[in-house]
Amino acid sequence: MMTCQCQNNCPPDPKAFLGEGGFGIVAKCRDTMTNRAVAIKVNKSRPDILQQAKLEIFILEQLRRLDSDAANIVQWNGFFHDGERVCLKFELLDQCLRDYIWDRKNHCLPISEVRPILGQLTNALSHLGSVGMVHADLKPGNIMVVNRHESPIKVKLIDFGLACPASAVMPGDRVGTVGYCAPEVMLGLPYNEAIDMWSLGLVAVELATGLPLYPGNEDYDVLKFIIETQGQPPDHVLDSGVYTEDYFIEDKDKQQRWTFKTDQQFQYETGYESLETRCIKLTRLDDLEQIIMFRRGPEAGQRLFVSLIKQMLALDAHQRITPSEVLRHPFFSPKSSLCIDMSAEISQNPVVFQHPSNLESKRSQKINCSFQNSVEFSQQVFVHTSASPSFSSDELELVKGSILGKHYKVEAFLGEGGFGIVAKCRDTTTNQAVAIKVNKSDPDILQQAHVEIFILEQLRRLDPDAANIVQWNGFFHDGQRVCLKFELLDQCLWDYIGDRNKQGLPISEVRPILGQITNALSHLGSVGMVHADLKPGNIMVVNRHESPIKVKLIDFGLACPASAVMPGDFVGTVGYCAPEVMLGLPYNEASDMWSLGLVAVELATGVPLYPSENDYDYLKFIIETQGQPPDHVLDSGVYTENYFIGDKYKQQRWTFKTEEQYKGSVPGTGHESLETRYIILTRLDDLEQLMMFRRGPEAGQRLFVSLIKQMLALDAHQRITPSQVLRHPFFSPGLSKRFPCINIERPY
Template sequence: MKAFLGEGSFGVVTKCRDTKNNKTVAIKVNKSDPEILLQAKLEIFILEQLRRLDPDRCNIVEWNGYFLDGERICLNFELLDQSLSDYIGDRNNQGLPMREIRPILNQLANALFHLGSVGIVHADLKPVNIMVVNRSESQVRVKLIDFGIACNTSAVIPGDRVGTIGYCAPEVMLGIPYDKAIDMWSLGLVAVELATGVPLYPGEDDYDVLKFIIETQGQLPDHLLESVRRGPENGQSLFVRLIKEMLALDANQRITPSEVLKHPFFDPGLSRRTPCTDMNSTGGELLVLSQQPSSWKSHGSQKFSCSFQNSVEFPQKRDINTSANPSASEDDLQITKGTILGDHHVVEAFLGEGGFGLVTRCRDTKNNKTVAIKVNKSDPEILLQAKLEIFILEQLRRLDPDRCNIVEWNGYFLDGERICLNFELLDQSLWDYIGDRNNQGLPMREIRPILHQLANALFHLGSVGIVHADLKPVNIMVVNRSESPVKVKLIDFGLACPASAVIPGDRVGTIGYCAPEVMLGIPYNKAIDMWSLGLVAVELATGVPLYPGEDDYDVLKFIIETQGQLPDHLLESGLYTDSYFIEDNHNEQRWTFKTQEQFQYETDYRSKETRYIKLKRLDDLEQLLKVRRGPENGQSLFVRVIKEMLALDANQRITPLEVLKHPFFDPGLSRRTPCTDMNSTGGELLVLSQQQSSFGWPEF
């Protein structure tokens, strides 16, 4: 770290020298506060989408990836010269001449055009979020920075207060549904500030800003805009005309970035830079810049999580008794049978609950359809998590939910300050389906199609770059239990994230189903979903979890007793390895798992034996199934695929595509047509515009 460049509620921006390549960069260091970590995660999601754009030609800051510093997420950006606010200040806030305003405004409109081309709203455009690349250049170049509150155009939340007082559009201040046109309003105000040297609508409160707008645009809309303090200049009248179109009070009448770029204000003597696409067409291929995130670093070994655990945890299950407990989650939600959510969704029953809030069965009074509504609490952290889930669900719209075995999402709505997600209503969870068989397990003929469908779901999640991160029986739904074979769908994307934005050390998933690399803080990828699928497959066959546990220590202990210890090279890369292992260079393996006594002494947690079945090795699963159910066709192949799913080294773990081609699925499987040809590695995706009782299992 060489200097401080700025600070905000998120943390600080520092000037740093990278000792590996001696380059100087700007590092945005986010505080370790849970809400700020969630916001940083959302910013990473947005920045990943912006990798499709050439940062130089599209006038956006170049992002070099992220790394961890203890519990803090650090974002690495190119170092730029100074903010546009400082650049204006260096001119004594007297404003710039038209010849300087013209190229700056053109570049900013170009940036907004390309943000819109990938469906992004910046939502906080202002002079301090615009950087001058090099002030000594004769024609300055500018870039848009700070995507901390940016979002997908299709995931804008009405009433969500974004932006900065004095720069945000009237529709934001008044809670009117808004879209990407809010960025154009902000650009109009930036343009005025470029010309006058001072903000047009400064204010300490929205009331003041609205008052200023009404007084200016409701009465004499031109007199302030035309009072540019520089004397007559070529283009002033066109500039004012453009400002008026940018600052149209009705967002639907506001000029678009593409129209700005074609505006006659830019005709006189403007030497245009070539944009990423042909501005005379409505389409075109965007330039793609391939940038890999920088290698992450971390200091310290304390676990952190910037994901809110929002699933119903196994093994607890509780039916909500609305007669004894007339309202669920009294402290926040106040929802009962008959409650109307979002004007036309009548609550008929409660389907589940978790830290996020409730899932309810509702009837839509507009079309009389019954749907499942996930009602998120209005807690700020949960609202951020809901935004992340909406981001993921928007990505999944590219997939056909029926053919790709994922739940169909019908969008979202607001109920007061609560975000409600609308899903198709499905029959019952796979956990309940297994429980209905008295937890004795399913025959191979039933397991085969279920496992195939789940592998199909993971294949297609991977095709759009999504990691589910919380695969378990309660997050898998049976569409209709009376069908044969049953159809299943994957639900609950509350912890899902883009594969390219996985944060090392981020604790995702549910105890008993998450992969060893997650528990140990080893860098992970989409292979964590395959580990979870392997455990789900064992549970389908046996009726009970293979590695149930109340703490990661127990689960790791069970894994080691059955499958052995992870190789040293993996343990050495774990952020949390030293929480469970002792480094010992005198043994054959460098790391030794802590005894129960050692772990209890350090943590006060007493290890518990919670397994229903104990396997000395995974191969013994075949004998267990033969004893329990008798010999069945495919049992040996089933155990073989389980071993490949539960490979300790994620790099050796089988992939969803390899699962779909596995010989376990050959005997008598009537395959449904998947979204793509499973015999190829590519293809065009279709686009859609309880506490368990104890069992007398033997020990093997």
């Protein structure tokens, strides 16, 4: 006799129901004869569900030939009837893989845990193949951890409700879960065991990143996501699909005969509006290595893992790797998964191996590390330091004359922050002056330093002079501290502006600086990186005495791959970060363009446009000058409701909170709004007048303002791109003559 813990005569137990679906429910029950806990799949009494239950029993009977423990599949213990319901009995397992992933820090697993899980599931597929079976619905919810507290971890494959003999598959059969089924299933080709390998590849990616690679509500979206990352299936595959014409248009005169339908074409035909549901967007599968390193830090075996995933996700099922080939892959040979030792000073590309415990960058953790003295406005969040011959830190114990890494002699201190200090040092072997970023030995700071090294390694692909970014010359250890070596630059842009009495620079100087930093953003975009903390303190003048002026972008401590950004990530400096960052939307390279727009205004006027001490004031200043972001932007913000009140019945659905409303809605903050602006504009067009009064009329001022308005578009999708900036008439001096500066004697 079975009693379910969900019965009315038992205490409420939220874990009594283990799962539910269209078939019915899975319940944790107690066998009253043996006192053993079991899992019971209770099917509804509908005729079609009863028929499906009978088919599942048929499949489970075939699988009785396998040893469930050796094959990593759930043990089935028969069935019984409860009235008109068919109930299937299974061993009780601990936790599904989806929950197991989410219980882990960063919601992803280290390679050392991914490897045995992937190996066991591959073993399960190998055993299923030995009896000619296809699971057809492999996903994290259908994989169970036997006991999360046991080590090594053991997993089993469950739920054979859609399983079938490979020999029984018909063209057009649709099975599986959207986001995990193979392309051939969506296209309606006859499928075989290879579809399970595709699904397992996606599960493996989710294990390593904590996120599904191709989440989607409909097959169209999933196919679109696949194509954007891997390209489309070859024509010979598409030719055979029952449903190919649902998603593709054929043109026999083209070399590639099939073209994927646009969102508009598909919506016109079906009425379905495509949705962007991805948390990570890759332009190629190779970028997975970068994502994994950024989310967990570098680990041995990451590159081999990605090479295996590429074979598991082959678009042509005939080219997809088989279970036996997976288990022979070098990824399962630890000896071939070595990382590079960081114990010695090196300048070549290293594979760093620390595991960041928290990669969600917090704005409050970011401190200025510019390479020279910085005169900072009172509202900035950074610690003011100036180049000094003496400095002492209890944690770093560094003074002038200290030796770092055997042959770097400290001459002065250029910057200080939560990470540690930046020092001007002399390389005693070459007599060359360099800048050394000395990180504290705190474990969290060391982990962040290793992430920064990873970012800087990606930037080695760029020529630092051509790309206007600081040259990084490797790293070394000084005891427990990680030290990063950079070229020594002259002066940060804050100081350069301050030396002009904060009256702003002439347009003739603004233009080359703006052009060079735009060039830096263009190069960063070419390798998929977002700087995420662009401001005058992170832009350096190479040599203030040289003409024409040259600048470089520095400090990549908050930089990240655009594809690794998560909704709600909070980065940057108050007063410079883009609205989408404040609101908690996924950001991309466009956030750097917003920051550069504010830097450009500061160059031209000598003062920041939206200085503030907190997010609320910053958003208020933006809204008072530019209006509020459109509703469709606010709708998607993780933090929108912190600052706005929604009213679906108004034409403008969101209203910015008053100071009183904000203070009342955020208990414990003690927020008092402060007016910290030097200039208050009612519209961006007024910048032209302001510039003329501060510096006098100059050619190009009107074009400059027209460019700023495009750089500061409130909707990131409408913001101008680096290539568009460099083609703007502001950078064509001849064209500037068509837009002469305004005569200030003319009335407004």
